[in-house]
Amino acid sequence: DSVVNRIAAGEVIQRPVSAVKELVENSLDAGSTSVNVAVKDGGLKLIQVSDDGHGIRYEDLPILCERHTTSKLSKYEDLLSIKSMGFRGEALASMTYVGHVMVTTITKGQLHGYRASYRDGVMENEPKACAAVKGTQIMVENLFYNMIARRKTLQNSSDDYTKIVDLLSRFAIHYTNVSFSCRKHGASRSDVHSIATSSRMDSIRTVYGVSVARNLIKIEASDNDSSTSLFAMDGFISNSNYVAKKTTMVLFINDRLVECSALKRAIEIVYAATLPKASKPFIYMSIVLPPEHVDVNVHPTKREVSLLNLEVIIEKIQSVVESKLRDSDE
Numbered sequence: 001d002s003v004v005n006r007i008a009a010g011e012v013i014q015r016p017v018s019a020v021k022e023l024v025e026n027s028l029d030a031g032s033t034s035v036n037v038a039v040k041d042g043g044l045k046l047i048q049v050s051d052d053g054h055g056i057r058y059e060d061l062p063i064l065c066e067r068h069t070t071s072k073l074s075k076y077e078d079l080l081s082i083k084s085m086g087f088r089g090e091a092l093a094s095m096t097y098v099g100h101v102m103v104t105t106i107t108k109g110q111l112h113g114y115r116a117s118y119r120d121g122v123m124e125n126e127p128k129a130c131a132a133v134k135g136t137q138i139m140v141e142n143l144f145y146n147m148i149a150r151r152k153t154l155q156n157s158s159d160d161y162t163k164i165v166d167l168l169s170r171f172a173i174h175y176t177n178v179s180f181s182c183r184k185h186g187a188s189r190s191d192v193h194s195i196a197t198s199s200r201m202d203s204i205r206t207v208y209g210v211s212v213a214r215n216l217i218k219i220e221a222s223d224n225d226s227s228t229s230l231f232a233m234d235g236f237i238s239n240s241n242y243v244a245k246k247t248t249m250v251l252f253i254n255d256r257l258v259e260c261s262a263l264k265r266a267i268e269i270v271y272a273a274t275l276p277k278a279s280k281p282f283i284y285m286s287i288v289l290p291p292e293h294v295d296v297n298v299h300p301t302k303r304e305v306s307l308l309n310l311e312v313i314i315e316k317i318q319s320v321v322e323s324k325l326r327d328s329d330e
Ligand code: ADP
Pocket: 022, 026, 027, 030, 051, 053, 054, 055, 056, 064, 069, 070, 071, 072, 085, 086, 087, 088, 089, 090, 091, 092, 093, 136
């Protein structure tokens, strides 16, 4: 039933930035080294994500946007050890219920690519042969055209483009071997432009600027003998010279961009206690845990995660952060 499907889809894709996140994650899953985003009208008119990944096979195009079509999960047990970011096969399908989706793709060794368009979970007509260089380009047009209230709310808030730029900035500093760009459609200048580099510090400098990069302290922790079992964390936190009104916390767990409000709060607390005169912190943190300790299935948008042994992990991170901040403040 199309109304039910549309409501469900509106849950998965809540705003333009949620669509961009899903598309970029698909590009990363496809092994891309370059991901380029262009956006019109904050993403409501157009979202275009182009990559140079492995592409989509011709025979997979007809079912690509059916719900629960995923090439990433074959059996339930796989859920326990998900490596790639997608696993629900719901993102693309959802986009077709709340927008118009067009896919252009070419796989390795093919002479030409194919283009197909989708609506309400189905491919509209046979894929057409077309010129293509490498990888996949997905265009989502007129997002929420059939959800008047949602469209109105979003039209009045001009900050979705800002959210998209912020999202791409986060991906760019974690995936340092991938180049990212993000621009308004038609603009020659990119608002995020990262080139593949070997150094995290270089990419932070490129994306967030020198004023952030020069005020960062390296943090690191690992543990393989306590109850957390295999846990590794590395990242950066700002020193007392950094100034900001709001905390920026860029968190990747097992290479997935997530949020963990308990961890964020815990770090804000030690930060404020250790550097009482400092403003709010900038934090980039990458945590690696056994996949079965991470519950990423809490919500379709997969943002907030829950972790086994969260208290132990938080304590460990707090003590590392505290000692690094003290050292730097001396
Ligand atoms: P999921 O990522 O959970 O598998 P999606 O709805 O996001 O589900 O995508 C469905 C499928 O479409 C993916 O499993 C993948 O096979 C294919 N796909 C989507 N985007 C791309 C892309 N940029 N490059 C290659 N394959 C893609």
